[in-house]
Amino acid sequence: MREPLIDLSDIHLTLGRGDVRTDILRGADLRMKAGETLAVLGPSGSGKSSLMAVIAGLERPTSGRATVLGEDVGALDEDRLARLRGSGIGIVLQSFQLLPTMSALENVSVPMELARTPEATVRARAELQAVGLGHRLTHYPAQLSGGEQQRVAIARATAPRPRLLLADEPTGNLDAANGAAIIDLLFERAGTAGAGLVVITHDPAVAERAGRTVHMVDGRVTE
Known part of the structure; x- marks a missing residue:
């Protein structure tokens, strides 16, 4: 039996101290297959984004065990976490997070070059073509629409061929038509790559696209 992509057990996340101490995750459990x-x-405020941050190794749990791609993310140092994200986890955010001084091609290829991924530029070009932006390779983010910028972000996440894709409100900054197209593309690219996909959302229509839905309630996960 293959190990799960995600195995979270009794995850607690507390931020701040003293009077400003806030319990964000309160015993969250989650298991996800390849x-x-x-x-x-x-x-909003239920802990969805914090749960994703723990999965991605961007936040260390206060207590509990978070195993992602077979690694205990709470025990990894920053270098090993960066390598895990660079090769195994693709992340798509609501705000695109593209570098404004880099072209679409550079936004996708440079992270792979920094991770020493072979043929980074070739793979970046192929992935941008796959998301329908083969004609926009040299355009900068300011020259792209919101939908096009999110397509670049998806290409950046999927080009390294990760085993796990994480998307946090990927349609939050888009109109309905562009949002629907982006969700279609996200599921299509995840399926093509054979990657597991976690979509953080408040939209039941987006959630219906997934094979399984869980709910966040007061920092806990309910099926």
């Missing part, structure tokens, strides 16, 4: 598509649904 190739699965999962939606995490819940209102």
Whole structure:
């Protein structure tokens, strides 16, 4: 039996100290198999983004065990976490997070070059073509629409061929038509890569696309 992509057990995350101490995650449990598509649904403030941050190794749990791609992310140093994200985890955010001084091609290829991925530029060009931006390779983010910028972000996430894709409100800055197209593309690219996909959302229509949906309620995960 293959190990799960994600195995979270009794995850607590507390931020701040003293009077400003806030319990964000309160015993969250989550298990996800390879190739699965999962939606995490819940209102603002329920802990969805914090859960993703723990999975990605961007936040270390205060207590509990977080195993992602077979690694205990709470025990990894920053270098090993960066390598895990660079090769095994692709991340797509609501705000695109593209570098304004780099072209679409550079935004996708440079992170792979820094990770010493072979044929980074070739792979970046192929992935941009796959998301429908083969004609926009030399354009900068300011020259692209919001939908096009999110396509670049998806290409950047999928080009390293990760085993796990994480998307946090990927349609939050887009209109309905562009949002629907981006969700279609996200699921299509994850399927092509054979990657597991976690979509953080507050939109039930987006959640319906996933093979399984869980809900965040007061920092806990409910099926």
